[in-house]
Amino acid sequence: MIVWICTDMEGLAGVDHWDQCYDPDDGSPVYRYGLDQLTADANAAIAGAFDAGASEVRILDGHGRNGNRGFTAALDPRARKTWIARRDPLRWEGLDEEVHAFALLGQHAMAGTVHGFLDHTQSPKDICRYLINGQEAGEMSQMALYAGAYGVPLAYVSGDEALCAEAARLFPGAGSTPTKRGTGWATCDLYPTDRVRASIRRDMAAALGSVERDAAWRPSSPIEVSVEFAWSGRADALADHRGVRRPHARVVEWTIEDPRDIYEWPHAGWRQA
Ligand SMILES: [Zn+2]
Numbered sequence: 001m002i003v004w005i006c007t008d009m010e011g012l013a014g015v016d017h018w019d020q021c022y023d024p025d026d027g028s029p030v031y032r033y034g035l036d037q038l039t040a041d042a043n044a045a046i047a048g049a050f051d052a053g054a055s056e057v058r059i060l061d062g063h064g065r066n067g068n069r070g071f072t073a074a075l076d077p078r079a080r081k082t083w084i085a086r087r088d089p090l091r092w093e094g095l096d097e098e099v100h101a102f103a104l105l106g107q108h109a110m111a112g113t114v115h116g117f118l119d120h121t122q123s124p125k126d127i128c129r130y131l132i133n134g135q136e137a138g139e140m141s142q143m144a145l146y147a148g149a150y151g152v153p154l155a156y157v158s159g160d161e162a163l164c165a166e167a168a169r170l171f172p173g174a175g176s177t178p179t180k181r182g183t184g185w186a187t188c189d190l191y192p193t194d195r196v197r198a199s200i201r202r203d204m205a206a207a208l209g210s211v212e213r214d215a216a217w218r219p220s221s222p223i224e225v226s227v228e229f230a231w232s233g234r235a236d237a238l239a240d241h242r243g244v245r246r247p248h249a250r251v252v253e254w255t256i257e258d259p260r261d262i263y264e265w266p267h268a269g270w271r272q273a
Contacts, residue, residue: 001056002056004059005042012158013179013190039075042071042079043076057079059075089261097152100208103154107139109138115184117160117182118186128250146263149260153212154217155174155208157177176203225253230250
């Protein structure tokens with residue numbers, strides 16, 4: 001059983017401040033503290049996967065600010081670090097039909113979630129609302145759509161209560177561990193980190209034991225993507241590209257045939273015949 005894990009930071013146990021995730025100084029103590037939380041949660045999830053009988057665990061540091069260098073030296077060496085395989089269009093290394101199931105760790109709720117701690121979809125202060133096939137969606141849905149193209153289901157997530165509620169609503173077959181309760185966009189009450197990490201290990205193992213392959217999300221193509229920005233200037237920058245529709249000053253929409261293209265943004269030279 002091969003398990004693929006993508007980590008983020010906003011939903012980690014022990015993380016309760018923007019700077020722990022985004023301080024631009026690589027050496028700042030507050031950011032280093034955030035990276036220690038990342039590695040500790042990752043190790044709990046890796047242990048849970050091996051407890052469940054995994055033969056291989058592949059792990060990707062998916063938090064953009066980290067530039068794929070977020071795990072500290074304390075990362076469990078049994079896990080194999082993976083990377084972005086290609087950027088245009090974006091492809092994830094090691095997430096393919098060989099994988100039994102995938103997990104999202106330290107994830108945050110979708111843009112527009114009340115009391116989602118640092119809730120966003122891709123771009124924290126630009127994107128107000130993101131829809132896939134007319135339904136509000138976040139980064140969890142994007143990854144589930146991509147993985148579903150290979151028949152790989154979402155088995156497990158960890159994050160704040162809002163993220164866990166999002167998972168229960170959209171992917172009811174997935175297991176989850178709440179790490180904190182959001183009280184505002186950038187404020188939260190943390191749950192005790194040692195207890196949360198013990199739960200991550202246990203819940204990850206249980207989720208892998210019960211996940212069904214046919215839970216993979218495979219909507220029929222084509223797939224409609226709609227993005228509402230905070231400011232119409234951001235929509236201006238995309239609206240002139242081939243295949244982009246603009247039903248409102250701040251909204252752009254387009255259609256994809258391959259679900260793996262969910263991360264692709266319209267750009268110059270996009271879809272030239
Ligand atoms: Zn992130």
